Amino acid sequence: MNVTTAPQQNTRLNRILTVLRDVVSRPSGAIGLSLVVFHVVLALVSPLIVPYDYKAMNSAMMLTGPETAHWLGTDHLGRDVFTRVLLGGREALLVTGIATPIAVSWGGFAGIFFGLIGGRVDEVLMRVVDAFLSLPWILKMLVLIVTFGTGIEVLIPTLAFFYGIPVIRIARAATHDVVARDFVAASRARGHGRMTIIRRELLPNVLDTLMVEGAMRWSWMLLAFSSLSFLGFGVSPPTPDWGLMIADARGFMSFAPWGVLGPVIALSSLIIGINLTADALAKALGIDRAQKAPV
Amino acid sequence: MSTPLIDIRNISVGFTGKSGETLPVLRNIDLRVGEGESIGIVGESGSGKSTLALAAMGYLKRGLRLLNGAVAFQGQDMFAQSRRELEHIRGGELALIPQNSGQSLTPTLRIGAQLIEALRLHSDVPDAKHIAKAVELLGQVRLPDPDAIMTRFPHELSGGQQQRVAIAMALAGEPHALLLDEPTTGLDVTTQAHILELLRDIARARGMAMVYVSHDLGAIARVCDHVVVMYAGEVVLQGTTRQVLTAPVHPYARGLLASIPKLSDPRLPVALDGTPPAPGGAGAGCAFVDRCALAQDRCRSARPELTPQPGGEAVRCFFPEQADQISLAGAGAEPAKVAAADEPALRLEDLSISYSQPGVFDKILRRETARVMTVDGIEITVEKGETLGLVGESGSGKSTILKAVAGLLPPAGGQISVSGGAPLAREVEYRSADHLRKVQLIFQNPDDSLNPRHTIAEILEQPLKLYFGLSGDALYQRSAEILERVRLGAHYLDRLPSQLSGGEKQRVAIARAFAAEPELVLCDEVTSALDVSVQAAVLDLLNELKATQGTTYVFVSHDLAVVRALSDRVAVLYQGRLCEIGPSASVYSTPSHPYTEVLLDAVLEPDPDTAPTLSADDVVELSPPACGCPFQRRCPRKIGAICDTDTPPWQQGEDGHAIRCHHAVADLSRLQGVQTKEQVS
Numbered sequence: 001m002n003v004t005t006a007p008q009q010n011t012r013l014n015r016i017l018t019v020l021r022d023v024v025s026r027p028s029g030a031i032g033l034s035l036v037v038f039h040v041v042l043a044l045v046s047p048l049i050v051p052y053d054y055k056a057m058n059s060a061m062m063l064t065g066p067e068t069a070h071w072l073g074t075d076h077l078g079r080d081v082f083t084r085v086l087l088g089g090r091e092a093l094l095v096t097g098i099a100t101p102i103a104v105s106w107g108g109f110a111g112i113f114f115g116l117i118g119g120r121v122d123e124v125l126m127r128v129v130d131a132f133l134s135l136p137w138i139l140k141m142l143v144l145i146v147t148f149g150t151g152i153e154v155l156i157p158t159l160a161f162f163y164g165i166p167v168i169r170i171a172r173a174a175t176h177d178v179v180a181r182d183f184v185a186a187s188r189a190r191g192h193g194r195m196t197i198i199r200r201e202l203l204p205n206v207l208d209t210l211m212v213e214g215a216m217r218w219s220w221m222l223l224a225f226s227s228l229s230f231l232g233f234g235v236s237p238p239t240p241d242w243g244l245m246i247a248d249a250r251g252f253m254s255f256a257p258w259g260v261l262g263p264v265i266a267l268s269s270l271i272i273g274i275n276l277t278a279d280a281l282a283k284a285l286g287i288d289r290a291q292k293a294p295v
Numbered sequence: 296m297s298t299p300l301i302d303i304r305n306i307s308v309g310f311t312g313k314s315g316e317t318l319p320v321l322r323n324i325d326l327r328v329g330e331g332e333s334i335g336i337v338g339e340s341g342s343g344k345s346t347l348a349l350a351a352m353g354y355l356k357r358g359l360r361l362l363n364g365a366v367a368f369q370g371q372d373m374f375a376q377s378r379r380e381l382e383h384i385r386g387g388e389l390a391l392i393p394q395n396s397g398q399s400l401t402p403t404l405r406i407g408a409q410l411i412e413a414l415r416l417h418s419d420v421p422d423a424k425h426i427a428k429a430v431e432l433l434g435q436v437r438l439p440d441p442d443a444i445m446t447r448f449p450h451e452l453s454g455g456q457q458q459r460v461a462i463a464m465a466l467a468g469e470p471h472a473l474l475l476d477e478p479t480t481g482l483d484v485t486t487q488a489h490i491l492e493l494l495r496d497i498a499r500a501r502g503m504a505m506v507y508v509s510h511d512l513g514a515i516a517r518v519c520d521h522v523v524v525m526y527a528g529e530v531v532l533q534g535t536t537r538q539v540l541t542a543p544v545h546p547y548a549r550g551l552l553a554s555i556p557k558l559s560d561p562r563l564p565v566a567l568d569g570t571p572p573a574p575g576g577a578g579a580g581c582a583f584v585d586r587c588a589l590a591q592d593r594c595r596s597a598r599p600e601l602t603p604q605p606g607g608e609a610v611r612c613f614f615p616e617q618a619d620q621i622s623l624a625g626a627g628a629e630p631a632k633v634a635a636a637d638e639p640a641l642r643l644e645d646l647s648i649s650y651s652q653p654g655v656f657d658k659i660l661r662r663e664t665a666r667v668m669t670v671d672g673i674e675i676t677v678e679k680g681e682t683l684g685l686v687g688e689s690g691s692g693k694s695t696i697l698k699a700v701a702g703l704l705p706p707a708g709g710q711i712s713v714s715g716g717a718p719l720a721r722e723v724e725y726r727s728a729d730h731l732r733k734v735q736l737i738f739q740n741p742d743d744s745l746n747p748r749h750t751i752a753e754i755l756e757q758p759l760k761l762y763f764g765l766s767g768d769a770l771y772q773r774s775a776e777i778l779e780r781v782r783l784g785a786h787y788l789d790r791l792p793s794q795l796s797g798g799e800k801q802r803v804a805i806a807r808a809f810a811a812e813p814e815l816v817l818c819d820e821v822t823s824a825l826d827v828s829v830q831a832a833v834l835d836l837l838n839e840l841k842a843t844q845g846t847t848y849v850f851v852s853h854d855l856a857v858v859r860a861l862s863d864r865v866a867v868l869y870q871g872r873l874c875e876i877g878p879s880a881s882v883y884s885t886p887s888h889p890y891t892e893v894l895l896d897a898v899l900e901p902d903p904d905t906a907p908t909l910s911a912d913d914v915v916e917l918s919p920p921a922c923g924c925p926f927q928r929r930c931p932r933k934i935g936a937i938c939d940t941d942t943p944p945w946q947q948g949e950d951g952h953a954i955r956c957h958h959a960v961a962d963l964s965r966l967q968g969v970q971t972k973e974q975v976s
Contacts, residue, residue, distance in 0.1 A: 182744035188723055189701045190758055190811070191731035200757070204748035 022284035023277065029284070032276025039270045042086065043093045052080040054087050054240045063256045072262045075249060084240035085262040089270065091235045092242065095152060096221045099159040103221070104214040107164030111171025112202050115179055116194065126172065132165050137224065145233050155234065159224065163217050167210070174209040178202055208285040215278035219271045226267055242267045298370060299327035300472055300504050301351050301389075306364030308346060308355060309574070318575035320346050320359060322528045325601075328472065333498060333505040335519035335536070337512060337551070339571060339826045340797070343528040348474050348508045352385055369471070387417040390465035394477040396457040400449040406433075406460055407445030410467060417468030432463040437493055454689075455486035455913055459493070466497065472504040479514055483688040483853060488897040488907040491517045510826060512555060513899030516540055517906070524548045527571045527582040530601060534608025536903045544604060544615040546587045552623050554831035556856040558883065558898055563628045563860050566832035570796050581612070589617050628835060631842035633680035634863055638714050640681070640815050640847035641700065646673040646709035648692070648699050648871070666707060667918055670695050670871035677864075679714065679814070682841065682848040684862030684879065686855055686894070692871030693851045697817045700849070701736045702726055714814055732762045735808035739820035741800035745792040751778070751803055752788040758810040773810075781806040781836060798829035802836065809840060818850045822857055834860055855898055859883055864951075867891045869926050870919035877952030886963035888954045889932040924957070932958065932966060 023029035058078030066073045072081035114122045132140075141158055148154045178184065179202065187201050228234035229243030237244065242263035249259030303326040309319040321343045328334050328351075336344045349355065350366055353373030366373040368389055376384070385391070393399045401409060410429040414420050420428045426445075433441035436459040449457060458478060465473055475494070479487040495518050498505050507519055515522055515536065522539040524532040524547065532545040543549050550567035557564070569586035572578075580595040581587070587594065593613055601611045612618070648670040670692040677683045685693040698704040700711055702723030712718045713733050720726045735758075738744035745754055755774040759765045765773055775785035781802040792800050801821065808816055818837070822830040838861060840846060852858045858865060859879055866876040867888060875888035882891060889911075896908035910931040919925045923939040930938065934957050946954045946963075954960060 182738040182740065183746045185703055186736065186738065186744050186807075187757070189703055189731075189734075189736050190761060191723060191726065191728065192757070192761065200749075201746055204746065 019281070019284050023280045026280045026283060028276040029280025032273045032278075032280060035269055035273025036277055039089055039266075039273065040093065043090045046086040046090065050083040050086050052083045054079065054083050055238050056080075063252055063259070065256070066258055073256065073258045075245070075256075075259050076252060081245075081249075081259055081262050084245055085242070085266050087240045088242040088245055088263055089266060091152075091239060092222055092225050092229075092267075095155050095159065095225055096218055099156045099163065100214060100218040100221055102156070102160035103162075103164035103217055104167055104210055105164075106160070107167025108171045108206070108210045109198075110164070111168040111173075112175045112198050112206055114168065115172040115175025116198060116202060118179070122172075126169075129165055129168050133169075137162055138227065141224070141228065142231075142233065145228070150233055150236065155225070155228070159221055163221050163224075167213055167217060170213045171206055171210060174206045175202055178205045208287050212278050212282045212285065212287065215274055215281060219274040219278070222267070222271055222274070299329050300332075300369060301326070301328040301506070302367040302370075303327070303347075303351060304365050304367070306350060306366060307362040308343075308350060308359050309362050310358045310360070312575065316575065317362065318573075319362065320528050320574050321350070323364070324528075324530055326351075326523065326530075328504050328506060330471070331498075331502040331504055332521065333507065333519045335507045335509065335515035335522045336525060337509060337515055337522060338525035339510065339551075339828060341571060342525040344508045344510075344525050345476050347525070348476055348506050349391075351474060351506060352389055352391065353381055354385075382416075386413065386465075387468035388471050389474065390468060390470040390472075391474045391476065392458075392461050392465050392478045394480055396461035396478075397449060397454060399461065400457060402449055404448075405445065406447050406449065406452070410445070410460070410464055413464045413467035428467075429463075432466055433460070435466065435497070436460070436463045437489075438463075453486075454482055455490060458482065458486075458490055462490075462493065462497070466501075469501075470503060472506065473498070475505060475507045475509075477509050477511075478507075480509070480511065483913070484855065484894060484899075485688065485897040485909075485911070486913040487514065488517075488899060488909055489913045491899070492907075492909065494518055511899070512540060512552065512827075512901035516901050516903045517899055524551070527577055528574065529582060529611060530609075531583065531611045532608065533601070533610075534604075534606070538606060538608045540901050540903055542619070544606075544608065544610050544618045545612050546589050546618050546621055547583050549618055549621040549623055550586070550588075551828060552901060553621070554828045555901055556831070556834070556854070556860040557900065558856045558859060558895070561630070561859060561880070563630060563834055563838055564827075564831040565622075566835050567828035568832065570798070588621055589614060628838060630682075630861055630863075631838050632863065633841060633845050634678050635680050635845075636678050638679055639676045639712075640679040640714050641675070641677040641683075641849065642710075642712045643673050643675045643696070643700075644710040644712075646696070646699065646711065647671045647707045648695055648704060649707040668707065668871065670699070670706075671919075673709070673871075673873060675866060675873075675876065677815075677847055677849065679847055680841070680845045681864060682850055682862045684858035684865040685849060685851045685868060686853065686858050686865060687868035688853065688894075690870070691868040693868050694819050695871070696868075697736065697819050697849065697851055700815075701734060701817055728762065732758075732811045733814045734817065735811050735813035735815070736817045737804055737808050737819065737821050740824045741792070741797065741804045742824075744804050745800060745807075747792055749791070750788065751790055751792070751795075754792075754803060754807055755788075755810055758807060762811050777806045777810050778803075780809065780840070796829075797825050798832060801825060801829075801833055805833070805836065805840070809844070809846075812844075813846065815847045815849070818848055820852055821850075823852065823854065830857070837861060855883075855894060867894070872919065872925040873955060874926065875952075875954045877948065878950050881948060881950060881952040885967040886948070886954070886960050887967065888926075888956055888963075889930045889958075890926045892967055893929070893931065924955075932963075934958065 024033060056079060061074055062076055062078045064070060064074050070080050072085060075081055114125055141162060144158045145154060184197060184201050187197050225234055226243030229241045230247045235241040235244055245263040246260055253260050303324060305323050305325055306321060307319055307323055308321040309317045312318045324347060336347060338344045353366060353376060361374055368384060407429055410432060411425045414425045414428055430441045430445060433444050438444050438456060438459050479490050491514055507515060509515055519536050522536050523530055524539060526547050532539060532543060532548045539548060553565040554567050555564060567586060572582055580597060581599050584590045584594045599611050599613045601609050603609050604615060647668045649666040649668050651666045673696060687693050699706045705721040710718045719730055752774055755777060756770055759770055759773055774788060778785055778787055783799060783802055822833050825833060841848060850858060850861055862879045864877060865879045865882040867874045867890060869890045874890045875882055893911045896910055899907055911929045920927055923941060924943045927933060927938045937957050943955050943957045946956055946960045948960050
């Protein structure tokens, strides 16, 4: 027999570190992750570093262009745009940061469960999911928000609910690949219950897909949140928010484009960052279909 | 000999490892294949045999690169050809037949369209004659009703038929040489024997050269004139088939031969311990030194060269004259006999299983519909400590029966009971904890039956926690103990399945089953995904566990020799119906059921002097006949109308040997008396 090597470390932490290292070693991962980290850190510290009070209006200088005192100029109420851009992501990151894990968890669990039970129940429930997905999301969400109000306590569950539904599909498809494998049959034959099979056999194998899907859902949700704000159903003024700022500055775009440009760049850099990270993560986890080696 | 058709000169192929070094997969290989010659390349998985065969086409898998050497086909350097020239040669003058043709045929195109495409690209047959030529090719590969096959889709054909279509496609370009990469692996014994005969005949008739890659020495013995034995990317022995298979002068080749279970030998095959070195892992000495029983100091310090021998073969060994110290057969362990007739460990009473579900309308209308029974009328009792072998071709229902016993597939009728007498619930969800523990299942492919995300410790703790409630130190102790029992150490506990070799993985799967301290272990083709040398070790382990634990096995395999090595009794299944059951010695000798006879005759032995007898065609039946004997359509000893109409009675022989046939036992002995292999050995 070969001389056996020293025991390898196969802890969960080790795997996470390996994947993280792989993500960072890719250009898309390095750029994407630094953008995301930059935004998150900024959201945490921005109240401490902003140069002005975000509410402070100044009727003397409305819609002024960029200058040394106001890097991104001022808006129609004379508020400093730079300050508001720095603060504008806080609300969005807080709401989506809570709603995304909830969406992925419940959608993932439901998808795995449907994938495991299969058969007619699965078939019927998936048609319900399809019906849900066929309605425009904004319509569904507006109905709920109009009914229950616009606070965070309504936005988080609403976003978490609607963004969990597409996760069901993904998780179910990933589960179908795993459920037919013998280790699931082995677990059944040993007498393990359904919940144990989901937790011990299926979840670890579906988790990779869920992580990537979660990252993608996060960026979609940010977009949705900003859209709601844009339409006036998200954050209420005077709280600074990118979507709201774009809506406010839209009318003056022709002669004061910086009012729109600031929040647009901030929002898109965050979303691009998340998407790049998700891409790199998929490649690092080996579930990127385009890159799959032809074995 | 004129210029060889395929001339491989001193090639090395390698890939770049994680830390940047070059790791060789093939090392300095020379191989020449002349016109009409047939060369077999054998070796364990990872020995580089497929890479070598594909390199002969000028093709390397992604990530591999040519380090040195050259490959010439008909004098042209294959690695210097342009893409267009390669396209012309490949599939035309040099054709490949892959292992799994089902996957290499396009699923959305009809067989006819695919064949015509091959003709259009690689032959000078005028367009108008393509259809006629395609039909002719299908006829040449002995497919029944070629016109009908032309309009079929690949999934409508059986594995053997798909392989024949692949051969027909390869023949479309009138090739000078065929490369065959494990073309019969995964096929039934009878189908395999038929395909090999076909290849032999076609190669002879057309004067084609063949390079036949296989781990199956039996298949090599049948079709090849010369054999090349590969180990760790090197040729270790090269010679005529007779030299290599009957008196090999390399210790590895001898070990490989000894590890093959043989029909004529009731003992277990001898395992070849250890694993080959990983690419780049071989030291300064001979690559085989760690596993060689005859290794000496010189073998560790210097690398032997491939040296010609007086007999004409070439061998990479310092001491070829000592190789015959390693016995080719007969040193294997005796199968353990622990059967006790006090209490049956498993009793199947009139078991029937059906995959068809009653339709919605039938349910609503409460209509009774006749369900097609995949498995029907199975009556088997297995004594405690006994090993029952279940054999039959694919689709014979042997794995289906195991699934029903394990509770994964509820039977349509009949009863399954284990020791203690109480019948098992039909579905696993309703079984008692005691019943669950008593019955354990081991699967065919450990890659599929071990969760890739779990460490070995996590895999083993599942039965230990579930059945015995162990935790903490007791759990660790027990896991380590169980690993020791399957000859793996406690240091394996932290590893993931992907860090283990195939044999080690299957040991973990066995350990997991035995962790439950079961009374009945169901083995579903447990060795068929493994190399022969590893297979022998796994059989040895199962035998040892049986001797120490007194476990009862139901051992399913399509390989009759493997079943013979381990079983006390054997049951032969055809189309989900029992044909014959009895002590293995009786089943493997005459008289036997005509189906058993067909199976035994088709077995390939690694001996160039034996040939399989093909007494029945290899047509695959999709469902059993509605009445009469299930084997009526293929039976070489069919009596007449009675076989079509009446279910045959059980004919009792000695020792509980029973044959289900309209022929009386005495008639069968008379009919089969002349032509069985068993009597030769």
